[in-house]
Amino acid sequence: MAAVTIVGAGVIGVSWARLFGAAGWEVRISDPRPDLKDVADQHLAGQPVTLSADLAAAVDGADFVQEAGPERIEIKEQMFGTLAAHTRDDVVLASSSSSLLPSAIARGNPAADRIVIGHPFNPPELMPLVEVVPGPQASPRTVDRAVEVYRELNKVPIRLKKEIPGFVGNRLQKVFDDQCAYLVQQGVIDVADLDDLVRASLGLRWATIGPFQSGTLGGGPAGMRHLVTHVASQMTFEIGKPDPARMDEVLDAVESTYGTGETAYEQLVDLRDGRTRAALEPLGWRQPPAVDPPQE
Ligand SMILES: NC(=O)c1ccc[n+]([C@@H]2O[C@H](COP(=O)([O-])OP(=O)(O)OC[C@H]3O[C@@H](n4cnc5c(N)ncnc54)[C@H](O)[C@@H]3O)[C@@H](O)[C@H]2O)c1
Known part of the structure; x- marks a missing residue:
């Protein structure tokens, strides 16, 4: 079974985790947050995942990395330095960044050829698009492999011809x-x-x-x-x-x-996800793989 490491267990990371898990990947999640287990229990209950605060350990042996950590260039640079040092040289390192240039994330990184943006729309498990944005140092193989993985997940990867802040x-x-x-x-x-x-x-x-x-x-x-x-x-x-x-x-x-807070958030998520699921197939997009509902 292919293994993916999701870096960051926030809004985007847990959604990627559900998507990769439902598509049959072994899912590992790395995040230093002290409530990581609670987050997994709440959002990924019933799904086998390996949790770790230690990024180097979490990517050891991974076949694909989907980073979804904080949108701060200095944090991304540091995370991708660790990712480069602890992954095989055939492993794609994809960032979910919403607007940072891949060339900035890859600056000075020895694995710059393996770094690419795989920018989803929220929530990645439902929205078809993933923008695949290569920096000038990304190898064609990296971009091809990222596109292939997102297609396997029933996403619609769209490859930009060149990087630009904020992408399209x-x-x-x-x-x-x-x-x-x-x-x-x-x-x-x-x-x-x-x-x-x-x-x-x-x-x-x-x-x-x-x-x-x-x-x-x-x-x-x-x-x-x-x-x-x-x-x-x-x-x-x-x-x-x-x-x-x-x-x-x-x-x-x-x-x-x-409103704000958990209850208002959950209600709005249900409204959005219900409507999105109902619209996907009639609009010609493929449904994402079924995900077991979280257990109480
Ligand atoms: N929220 C959106 O609508 C959206 C949409 C598309 C892309 N994105 C991108 O996805 C990424 C994540 O966004 P989000 O909204 O999920 O953020 P978030 O704040 O909800 O989650 C970020 C997570 O990263 C964790 N983190 C902090 N330092 C870390 C480290 N060193 N290693 C691993 N994890 C670490 C935090 O504990 C947190 O759980 C960002 O790059 C963002 O631009 C966000």
């Missing part, structure tokens, strides 16, 4: 999220209405066709060229930017709309 998904998300915050700060719309507006329009559209396909259709039979010259050319307004000093106003509004 989070660059798009940043533009969008900034505008959402700006509109709330400006008093144009409240948080719940904005979420409903997006779900009832762009979200539904983008779940079925991409923005360029949509542009093609928006122009009618004349295609996107017509839409750009006819409609988009009139959208000359400035879109503005949120004021960073007033982000608390937005965060207060989000928290009073959706």
Whole structure:
């Protein structure tokens, strides 16, 4: 049985662990957090996993590494130094980083050719996409193997042609999220209405066709060229930017709309996961392998 070491048992790490485990991998998790066993009991109950605070021991003999530790370049550099020293030279070292450049994570690392970004969307066990982002030092074999592993997990790996901060998904998300915050700060719309507006329009559209396909259709039979010259050319307004000093106003509004804490979090996770599972197959994506529900 192939063995994967997941580095970090936070939001992303436990989801990767469920995904790899359900696909038949031997799963090891390394995290220095003192409540690691509690986290595994709560989120991975019923799934055989090996837990260790010692990263070097956890990767010994691993066939693939999926790092999901803190989003801090100095911590990633240190973790990947340990990973390089304690893995075979055919083992891919994939980082879940949301925006850090693979070349920065691999800087000065003797295993730079084996380091690649495998950036999931949350939760990795359900969202099809994994962005595979090579730095200039990553070998073609590393990128091919990462793509192969994610395909085996029923993911949709999309290989970027070159690195860029934030990759593609989070660059798009940043533009969008900034505008959402700006509109709330400006008093144009409240948080719940904005979420409903997006779900009832762009979200539904983008779940079925991409923005360029949509542009093609928006122009009618004349295609996107017509839409750009006819409609988009009139959208000359400035879109503005949120004021960073007033982000608390937005965060207060989000928290009073959706709550905070374990119970509110679990309720929202159930809502999201239920809807996502229901939509995957009708939209043409493959269901992830079945995962046993956590035991009480
Ligand atoms: N949260 C998201 O929506 C999301 C989505 C995609 C990718 N990511 C990326 O995934 C990674 C993890 O994000 P997260 O949201 O799960 O973070 P998180 O804060 O929930 O979890 C990080 C975990 O790393 C552990 N950790 C700290 N030092 C460590 C070390 N030296 N070795 C091993 N583990 C260590 C922490 O104890 C914690 O459990 C980040 O790089 C993030 O950018 C996050």
